[in-house]
Amino acid sequence: MMRAWLTQHGFVFFLTLRRLIATPLTSLLSIIVMGIALSLPAGIYVLMQNLQAFSGQMADSPQMSLFLKLDTTQDSIEKVNQRLEENPQILSVRFIPKDAALQQLQQSSGLTDIAASLGRNPLPDAFVIHTQENTADALEQLRLTLQKWPEIEHVQFDSAWIERLNALLDLGRFAVLMLATLLSVAIIAIMFNTIRLQILTKRDEIELSKLIGATDSFIQRPFLYFGALQGLAGGATAWLIMVLAIRTFNEQLITLSQLYAIDLQLQPLTMMDSISLLLFSGWLGWLGARISVASHLWQIEPK
Amino acid sequence: MMRAWLTQHGFVFFLTLRRLIATPLTSLLSIIVMGIALSLPAGIYVLMQNLQAFSGQMADSPQMSLFLKLDTTQDSIEKVNQRLEENPQILSVRFIPKDAALQQLQQSSGLTDIAASLGRNPLPDAFVIHTQENTADALEQLRLTLQKWPEIEHVQFDSAWIERLNALLDLGRFAVLMLATLLSVAIIAIMFNTIRLQILTKRDEIELSKLIGATDSFIQRPFLYFGALQGLAGGATAWLIMVLAIRTFNEQLITLSQLYAIDLQLQPLTMMDSISLLLFSGWLGWLGARISVASHLWQIEPK
Amino acid sequence: MIIFKNVSKRYPDGYVALNNVDLSVASGEMVFLTGHSGAGKSTLLKLIAAIERPTSGVITISGQNIAQLKPAAIPYLRRKIGFIFQDHKLLFDRTVFDNVLLPLQISNFDHNTVAARVRAALDKVGLLKKEKAMPIALSGGERQRLCIARAVVHRPAILIADEPTGNLDVEYARDIMALFTSFNQVGVTVLIATHDASLLEDTQHRILSLKQGKLAT
Amino acid sequence: MIIFKNVSKRYPDGYVALNNVDLSVASGEMVFLTGHSGAGKSTLLKLIAAIERPTSGVITISGQNIAQLKPAAIPYLRRKIGFIFQDHKLLFDRTVFDNVLLPLQISNFDHNTVAARVRAALDKVGLLKKEKAMPIALSGGERQRLCIARAVVHRPAILIADEPTGNLDVEYARDIMALFTSFNQVGVTVLIATHDASLLEDTQHRILSLKQGKLAT
Ligand SMILES: Nc1ncnc2c1ncn2[C@@H]1O[C@H](COP(=O)(O)OP(=O)(O)OP(=O)(O)O)[C@@H](O)[C@H]1O
Ligand SMILES: Nc1ncnc2c1ncn2[C@@H]1O[C@H](COP(=O)(O)OP(=O)(O)OP(=O)(O)O)[C@@H](O)[C@H]1O
Ligand SMILES: [Mg+2]
Numbered sequence A, B: 001m002m003r004a005w006l007t008q009h010g011f012v013f014f015l016t017l018r019r020l021i022a023t024p025l026t027s028l029l030s031i032i033v034m035g036i037a038l039s040l041p042a043g044i045y046v047l048m049q050n051l052q053a054f055s056g057q058m059a060d061s062p063q064m065s066l067f068l069k070l071d072t073t074q075d076s077i078e079k080v081n082q083r084l085e086e087n088p089q090i091l092s093v094r095f096i097p098k099d100a101a102l103q104q105l106q107q108s109s110g111l112t113d114i115a116a117s118l119g120r121n122p123l124p125d126a127f128v129i130h131t132q133e134n135t136a137d138a139l140e141q142l143r144l145t146l147q148k149w150p151e152i153e154h155v156q157f158d159s160a161w162i163e164r165l166n167a168l169l170d171l172g173r174f175a176v177l178m179l180a181t182l183l184s185v186a187i188i189a190i191m192f193n194t195i196r197l198q199i200l201t202k203r204d205e206i207e208l209s210k211l212i213g214a215t216d217s218f219i220q221r222p223f224l225y226f227g228a229l230q231g232l233a234g235g236a237t238a239w240l241i242m243v244l245a246i247r248t249f250n251e252q253l254i255t256l257s258q259l260y261a262i263d264l265q266l267q268p269l270t271m272m273d274s275i276s277l278l279l280f281s282g283w284l285g286w287l288g289a290r291i292s293v294a295s296h297l298w299q300i301e302p303k
Numbered sequence C, D: 001m002i003i004f005k006n007v008s009k010r011y012p013d014g015y016v017a018l019n020n021v022d023l024s025v026a027s028g029e030m031v032f033l034t035g036h037s038g039a040g041k042s043t044l045l046k047l048i049a050a051i052e053r054p055t056s057g058v059i060t061i062s063g064q065n066i067a068q069l070k071p072a073a074i075p076y077l078r079r080k081i082g083f084i085f086q087d088h089k090l091l092f093d094r095t096v097f098d099n100v101l102l103p104l105q106i107s108n109f110d111h112n113t114v115a116a117r118v119r120a121a122l123d124k125v126g127l128l129k130k131e132k133a134m135p136i137a138l139s140g141g142e143r144q145r146l147c148i149a150r151a152v153v154h155r156p157a158i159l160i161a162d163e164p165t166g167n168l169d170v171e172y173a174r175d176i177m178a179l180f181t182s183f184n185q186v187g188v189t190v191l192i193a194t195h196d197a198s199l200l201e202d203t204q205h206r207i208l209s210l211k212q213g214k215l216a217t
């Protein structure tokens, strides 16, 4: 029984493979179409994953700026750093030396060589910290504690700044969501339609099988295999496109990383992501095939 | 003769229309697929157009920063502004008051309330200008001239800053180019494949027409109409998606505009753009149909 | 075995193809069905295989009421029947061999004996040499014989042949009729719709004659 | 009018369907072509309409060498021919009327007279009542008559009929033969491939007989 089942399915599987190969242009074109369609939402997913890792802590947890007194020594700075890092309420600590602050000012304003024009750097050293809590009360408490430290001139937490960043990130998220929705509709429609149209050319086969006593599941089987296989191939193509795109993009990022002296690299697809991509595309192909065959079967039913 | 030609074409046109309506699901799905596929590169195009308008002058022409003396009066500032604007070598003049510079510093560094911590704003007022020329010689000449003005403390032109911005913009352009290439391949493949598969289901008609003495152009005609009509409908769908997307996006931008007090709005598609979109999509459909029919015709040729 | 009681068939466009037909074919009988073009012969045969459903009346096959068969049960009815379609219905993207193989695949036949059965069926209709050809490369008569091979390969209990010799010359037609007779002799119920006067001339089997949807015995 | 000289046809799979055929059909003649299933009748007819090309030999129609016809000239040859295909080749997504209309559309006929012509052709084969039906709703014989109507609607100079009465009963077959004869009487060259012995029995026209690709006169 089991053996018969296996032979049956194995037979159908190879029949389907042979057919895919027998019409190379149709198969290839359809696979490319599905691959490209799938690679777009997959690409967006990768970008979002990377952005989230990059900006996650920055945007989501509240941030506080600690300005040090202008005459603080290197030694005191180290001490402050250590004490901040030991505080369990504080998630992350980032030190911004006054030179870096000045440089950033120049970069962002387009005003260059301020130091030269001013004669000296007027900015203080500072720490930027992210906190665990985000209720107004807890934050105020922390501010008051820190304010009492002797090295600290001024503690500031600015909700307006965060608001702006959040607005920007919201916009980004909105754009991504819009694109993702559009693309999801697109890939489903594209894969569905591609497989449906391919099956339309096999109307005769469905009709005849039905007429000589094939059960619905028997008739559907090769088409479901066909859809799933095509979907899988499309998913694999999408995966390939993604890998190549990430690699090329990272090469471009090297220049930027060097200029800004930070490590900007897109993380590749994880094993899990890759498998999900393949499974999803296979499922889509299967679904497209299923719906098309079912509609044909229904039309041929005697009334 | 002319009349016969018109009747012939009119007949084919209506025949095609009737057929599109006769298979509503296939037609609709195909049109949606093509619409979405087309709307993506069209969206990228709109974004690029808007970005270019926004950042064009900034990135492309060299820029110079003029720092004013710390004690410059409002009167002198106006005078400097006027003289700069009258200078034919200078393309654009932007005044950056010291307050704005400080604010920008705070925004970009995450350091808030620097003024509060410093007691006073240490930054000078400044002008940022863009010049017509971009040879090093001409720029040096201009710098020397401006340096001599009494209100100006220091003139700076920094190529490093521009380099960084350019690297960033290059990256953006590269990303857009990559996406656009991918999408162009995609829409061509998708439209081509969709129409090809639809025509595959009409193999019988092509074969019979050929056998009873139809010329190739007669056989192709309804399919070309079909492809072009489907392509046009796909283009119109893409246009609709674009209009809706731009409107929704602009609504989101309002919040951002208010926060940053600048006018950020995507410009809609121009009349020319819309027409180009429709023509291009019609042409693509026509091409897909042409190639598929031609390949069938060739197979049926006696050998 | 096959019993029609008061069976009428009106097509969706209003045309009445069968009008109050009463009919009974015993198990193992061989019956000819004749009548003008458009008299309703194909319609009657299609009703037996549940390809069309009657508008009114009762059709029973081995005691089963076909008119009330659930869709899920129809395939099993059809497997008992070998149907030679008037319009052939060959699959042009498979070889001759694979076309004949189809009915066996459908009913999960044992893989080891399948090839031998297909070749035996092809041999009976004289197409063994063409097993690897595509149907497009067959002549009209060869296609018709291919349909016959496909209809008999799974040794059905009922054989329904709709105009099986329209494209065959006299000799082949005689061979095919001999084939049908031999099936009938081992107990297969055979129904043949035909115009071919030469087939009807010297037969000792029952001949049913349809006239505009009515049975004229 | 139609002259075959030493014509052979070997199909790509190596099978020789026609072997050194010499043949001459005068303008206005009516000729029957007969032979076993697979003898090469359809192949011979297809060569005339340039649906297949001969492997060797010369075929001339009204002095034109078909074997060397440029692809662009083939449609104009085919418009002179009315071809009744053995496998019908109907379009199942158009009505009966539109199926018959096709040959007229192809050759840019005057729009005002076209409908009348289509109806006249349908009337001749007894299908006028079914003009709005789809071919799927036609019986086998009705489909065959539809093919005949389509082949004669544009009044071709040559009429080629490949097994035109395989699905027709004796009366309809006689009507169709009368139709062919009437065409022949107004000067149309008619070639008919058939197995139907009853058509051949009482004819005074020439009968060509093919045997395994060779002409046996
Ligand atoms: N395209 C093809 N490729 C290969 N062989 C072919 C092809 N078409 C026909 N044949 C073979 O050529 C032989 C003659 O075919 P043809 O159709 O001419 O026969 P016919 O005389 O019309 O027979 P019938 O009466 O059965 O229609 C047949 O054996 C057939 O298998
Ligand atoms: N699906 C359908 N819808 C409407 N009418 C139909 C349909 N199928 C058949 N008919 C009509 O029913 C009548 C009987 O058709 P049927 O196919 O049973 O005839 P038949 O006796 O087999 O004729 P033939 O010898 O020509 O094959 C015909 O007039 C035909 O046009
Ligand atoms: Mg019939």
Ligand SMILES: [Mg+2]
Binding pocket: C139, C140, C141, D041, D042, D043, D086, D162
């Ligand atoms: Mg033939």
